Amino acid sequence: xxxxxxxxxxxxxxxxxxxxxxxxxxxxxxxxxxxxxxxxxxxxxxxxxxxxxxxxxxxxxxxxxxxxxxxxxxxxxxxxxxxxxxxxxxxxxxxxxxxxxxxxxxxxxxx
Amino acid sequence: xxxxxxxxxxxxxxxxxxxxxxxxxxxxxxxxxxxxxxxxxxxxxxxxxxxxxxxxxxxxxxxxxxxxxxxxxxxxxxxxxxxxxxxxxxxxxxxxxxxxxxxxxxxxxxxxxx
Numbered sequence: 001x002x003x004x005x006x007x008x009x010x011x012x013x014x015x016x017x018x019x020x021x022x023x024x025x026x027x028x029x030x031x032x033x034x035x036x037x038x039x040x041x042x043x044x045x046x047x048x049x050x051x052x053x054x055x056x057x058x059x060x061x062x063x064x065x066x067x068x069x070x071x072x073x074x075x076x077x078x079x080x081x082x083x084x085x086x087x088x089x090x091x092x093x094x095x096x097x098x099x100x101x102x103x104x105x106x107x108x109x110x111x
Numbered sequence: 112x113x114x115x116x117x118x119x120x121x122x123x124x125x126x127x128x129x130x131x132x133x134x135x136x137x138x139x140x141x142x143x144x145x146x147x148x149x150x151x152x153x154x155x156x157x158x159x160x161x162x163x164x165x166x167x168x169x170x171x172x173x174x175x176x177x178x179x180x181x182x183x184x185x186x187x188x189x190x191x192x193x194x195x196x197x198x199x200x201x202x203x204x205x206x207x208x209x210x211x212x213x214x215x216x217x218x219x220x221x222x223x224x225x
Contacts, residue, residue, distance in 0.1 A: 036216075044154065044201075044216050089153055099214070101153030 003027045004092050006102035013109050019077040021105050023090030026071065030092040034099060035064060035075045038087045047088075048075070080109045117202050117217035125225055126192060132220045134185040134202030143185040144214070145177060146201040154201055154216075160185060192224045 005024045013019045021035075031052040036044035050057040050064045050073065057064050063076045077084055087106050091099035115136045124130050134143065142161050146154035159167035160179040168177075174196075176188040185202055199221050205214040 046214060046216075103153055 002102070003030075004090055004100050004102040006088075006090050006105050008105050009103070010106040010108070013080045013107065015082055015109055015111050016079045019075075019080045019084065019107055019109065021075040021077075021088050021090070021107065023073045023075075023102055024071055025073075025092050027092070027094065027100075028071070029094040030100075032093045033064070033066060033073050034091045034093075035062075036089040036091060036101075038089060038104070044089055077107075080107075082109045082111050085109050115202055115204050115215050115217035117200075117220050119220055120218065121221050121223075123223045123225060124189065124192065126194070128192075129188070129190045131189065132187040132200055132202075132222075134187075134217055135183055136204040136215070137183055138204060138215065139182075140204035140206060140215070141182060142205045143179065144203040144205070145175075145185070145187050146203060146216075148199040148201055148219070158187075189222075192222075194224050197223045 003026050008022065011019060011021065032049065034049040035047040037047045038044040048057060048059050048062050048064050050066050052068060055066050061077055064073060066073045075088060085108050087104045089104045090102040093099045115134060118133045122130060144159050145157040147157050148154045156169050157171045158165060158177045163179045163182055165177065174191050178186040178188060187200065199219040201219045202217040203214040
């Protein structure tokens with residue numbers, strides 16, 4: 001049973017527009033959430049994180065929103081750039097600090 | 112140095128071979144991890160070392176044998192692998208007590224077992 005779900009395997013967005021990647025989780029013990037970005041043939045790269053005590057964290061063009069009651073988080077990229085094209089993994093962790101990953105969403109940003 | 116370096120980048124081995132994957136970081140991280148990633152799947156945790164001691168072994172077959180000789184190095188010794196073990200093997204490091212920086216992953220070793 002997947003504890004971290006990314007229900008959209010792919011997303012296509014026009015350059016300059018907003019990209020919204022969604023993630024749902026089932027384990028109420030998760031209290032730390034991360035997004036990773038992965039280019040082909042490379043390992044995942046940490047992008048942005050959020051603690052359960054917050055509902056928003058912003059870093060440049062990237063913003064992560066957390067809705068604890070819905071067990072839902074989302075990553076917003078504004079404006080989207082072609083270089084943002086990659087697979088984005090949502091991950092969550094509880095007390096062990098070991099992340100559980102979602103299956104990923106492949107983002108394609110068209111020029 | 113903010114990188115995790117993995118060698119080799121590619122490895123082809125027979126089912127009777129013995130080989131090792133290497134991982135190195137110089138960020139002072141005290142937690143190091145081995146993940147296995149199959150195509151189009153998220154990374155699956157295999158082993159966790161915390162302060163050079165094995166703290167988590169996620170029911171990995173004994174044909175995979177991890178070793179942490181010091182705080183900067185992590186090895187994965189391979190012996191008698193099966194073709195289904197072909198995958199991308201990722202090493203990661205992180206702060207042992209907390210994950211406020213996330214993890215730093217290496218680029219991986221793409222292993223093919225023939």
